[in-house]
Amino acid sequence: MxxxxxxxxxxxxxxxxxxxxxxxxxxxxxxxxxxxxxxxxxxxxxxxxxxxxxxxxxxxxxxxxxxxxxxxxxxxxxxxxxxxxxxxxxxxxxxxxxxxxxxxxxxxxxxxxxxxxxxxxxxxxxxxxxxxxxxPEWPAIEDVLDEPEIWRSYPHISPPLRRQLTLLPAEDAHQLYFKVASGTAETFYLAKRNDNWQPPLAWQSGKEAECFxxxxxxxxxxxxxxxxxxxxxxxEKPAQTLLKRERKKIRRNLNRLNEEEARLQLLADEKIKAEAMQAELYRFKDQEGLEEVTVNHPAHGEMLIALNPHLTPTENMEKYFKLAAKADRGFPHIRRRRNELEDQLARLEQGTLPETVQITDSKPRPDGPPPLPKRYKGLAVTLFRSTDGFTIIRGKNKKANHDMLSRAASPFDYWFHLADGPSSHIILKRDHPEHDVPEATMVEAAILCGLKSFRKDDGKADIMYALVKDVRKVKGFAHGQVAVDKKLGTLRVDLDPDLEKKLT
CATH class of the missing domain: 2.30.310.10 (ibrinogen binding protein from staphylococcus aureus domain)
Known part of the structure; x- marks a missing residue:
């Protein structure tokens, strides 16, 4: 806003x-x-x-x-x-x-x-x-117009405001700036761009906008x-959601294809340089260290061509021909791929999903471990669901223990670790800083930590816990080693080896 x-x-x-x-x-x-x-x-x-x-x-x-x-x-x-x-x-x-x-x-x-x-x-x-x-202070309008990133020092000089000021004649820009700075705007505008409503503004942006x-x-x-x-x-139903997602993906791929075609076209244009050099190569083919040469193309006229001084004129000409040939080989693939994507988009517009896309129930499962979120992809962790419905994450190795603090935890989540030696790290997820966690869930998280430690066969273990915000990864420490600025407490728990199966 x-x-x-x-x-x-x-x-x-x-x-x-x-x-x-x-x-x-x-x-x-x-x-x-x-x-x-x-x-x-x-x-x-x-x-x-x-x-x-x-x-x-x-x-x-x-x-x-x-x-x-x-x-x-x-x-x-x-x-x-x-x-x-x-x-x-x-x-x-x-x-x-x-x-x-x-x-x-x-x-x-x-x-x-x-x-x-x-x-x-x-x-x-x-x-x-x-x-x-x-x-806030209001800088001179000349400073506003001269400094593109003035919003970093003056957040109220927003990019939309500065952009509008740069588009207006000097007198109109001064009037708008005074009106906004003095807080005397009397009308507000809502514009639509590319079929999308834009956030409302205290000035008219664009030719057509609703006024309030x-x-x-x-x-x-x-x-x-x-x-x-x-x-x-x-x-929305899963199918409708997937249709929107697939359409967006194909349009994105088409845009990338257009970018690649433009890049290939630049390479194809190098053929003109090669042809011009070929027409007059006899004049300079034996010269060395040339950085540029002026030649006449039979169809495009005189042109100045940059050369690599470390290559001979003949090698420079061949290089330009090779770049153009590369583009010629790429264009058929671009056309084929575009036809495929446009056909897929046409089917999606008619409501037909690709066979490779499967519709699944978007509702969370009431039982069993929670699904692995996308941001945990590639992280070696095991997820459990406590008897009270809380998500518990346990690292499988040192690297996962190291990475999960930043990738799988919020500052207000709980972190568990064996109090007197090495163990896996445990993250107990909370919805917000004031989210109360039942004692049973705290104990389950502590047990899951003890079962992945050198105390796993002792029957009992002391497990400390802290807020994630008070656990720091320290430069120079080995993976999995952390510094704990403030412990919240220690739990002595009985290590039930069957708990892992109960919570998965």
């Missing part, structure tokens, strides 16, 4: 919400939040989806469809936000943050502010930083047209 548009949106939304209560929190899809707001008239919801550029924050009377079971994070927010009144609002608009001050609550322990960060998500904190509502009298109206229009279709994709 563009920072200057967010400035107006946050002010309108914050003012609108003051005095209202948050009724419930839902998570209709990963990274998407619904805040149900108590309202005397029609239902009212704040829909929020953070993203680096095309995020969503708007009001809607319609609540998106939710999964049958609320996620742990949705339950966490629901428990801490339900029935709390919004007392005031503050914004750090250059950094796309809106803070809602809430009525106090002590059970469970809750912060005083709900911070909506349009880039990263929601969080509840006790106090706002002192500089949260401070106003308020930032909230523009945000609502953008959200209704883009977020709900996005959420529908989460509910």
């Amino acid at each position: 563009e920072a200057n548009f967010f400035r107006f949106l946050a002010a309108e939304l914050g003012s609108f919400l003051v005095g209202r209560r948050i009724d419930k929190v839902f998570g209709p899809a990963p990274g998407v939040w619904t805040l149900k707001i108590q309202n005397t008239g029609e239902p009212l919801h704040v829909l929020f989806r953070p993203a680096k550029s095309a995020g969503h924050l708007f009001l809607s009377p319609v609540k998106p469809v939710n999964p049958p079971n609320a996620t742990a994070m949705a339950m966490w927010f629901r428990k801490r936000l339900r029935n709390r009144k919004i007392l005031n609002w503050y914004m750090d608009w250059p950094n796309l943050r809106l803070a809602l001050e809430l009525t106090p609550r002590s059970e469970p322990a809750c912060g005083n502010f709900l911070v909506i960060n349009a880039r990263t998500g929601m969080e509840i904190i006790d106090e706002l930083p002192p500089e949260f509502s401070s106003q 009298d308020s930032a909230l109206d523009a945000a609502n229009a953008y959200g209704q047209r883009t977020l709900f279709p996005l959420l529908e994709m989460e509910e």
Whole structure:
């Protein structure tokens, strides 16, 4: 979301919400939040989806469809936000943050502010930083136009704003810059480019754009047209999802094919140089160290040709002929491959999947180990599912123990290791930093760690555990060796050799 548009949106939304209560929190899809707001008239919801550029924050009377079971994070927010009144609002608009001050609550322990960060998500904190509502500096417009990456120092001088300023005549650019800097924009725009709605802006970008009298109206229009279709994709049947995925893949391959054809065409053009040199080779074939030569092509006229001084003129000519021949050999393959891809795309447009693509049930299996996520591909680990449904990851070797901290773990996950010697590393996955893990799952993770250690035949073992953020890989240490800055505790467990089979 563009920072200057967010400035107006946050002010309108914050003012609108003051005095209202948050009724419930839902998570209709990963990274998407619904805040149900108590309202005397029609239902009212704040829909929020953070993203680096095309995020969503708007009001809607319609609540998106939710999964049958609320996620742990949705339950966490629901428990801490339900029935709390919004007392005031503050914004750090250059950094796309809106803070809602809430009525106090002590059970469970809750912060005083709900911070909506349009880039990263929601969080509840006790106090706002002192500089949260401070106003940014505005550099001279000449500096804005001269420095392409000025947004790094002034985040409110966003790339879309600078791009628009560079397109306008000087007088219009100064007027727009003053209007945005002074916060006096009165109209907001929603444009469509290549059949895709663009995030709303506080100025008109492009020749055709819908105009709105308020930032909230523009945000609502953008959200209704883009977020709900996005959420529908989460509910699509597997075949429909696969069709979209395969079409996207083929279009990507066609684009790459076009790039390769353009590259081959550049090689094919080298034949003109070779022919020109061949026509007048008698003039300079015995000269040495030539870096360039001027020749006349029978059809293309006079041209200057760069030469490799370490090759003879004849060898340079042959090199150009070979490059052109390479292109000639490649063009038939390009044409054949393009025909294949276009045929496949035509079948996909008619709803026919390739025989090599299998439709599988997208729902997670209720029993058995969790499937191996894509980001774990190539990682030598074993996955278990605890009796409470938590994912437990165990490394199979030293390299996996070393890599899994960065590739398979979040900072708030738990890490387990034998307290008094070598063992496999264990990662116990959590949904969020406040996710409570039942004692039974903690014990199971500790047992799985002890069963892959030199204590496996002892019957009992002491297993320490810590947060992943407190476990460091140290330069110079062997694979699997780490430094633990802060231990959370140690569990003495009975090593049940049958547990591995029970949890797989």
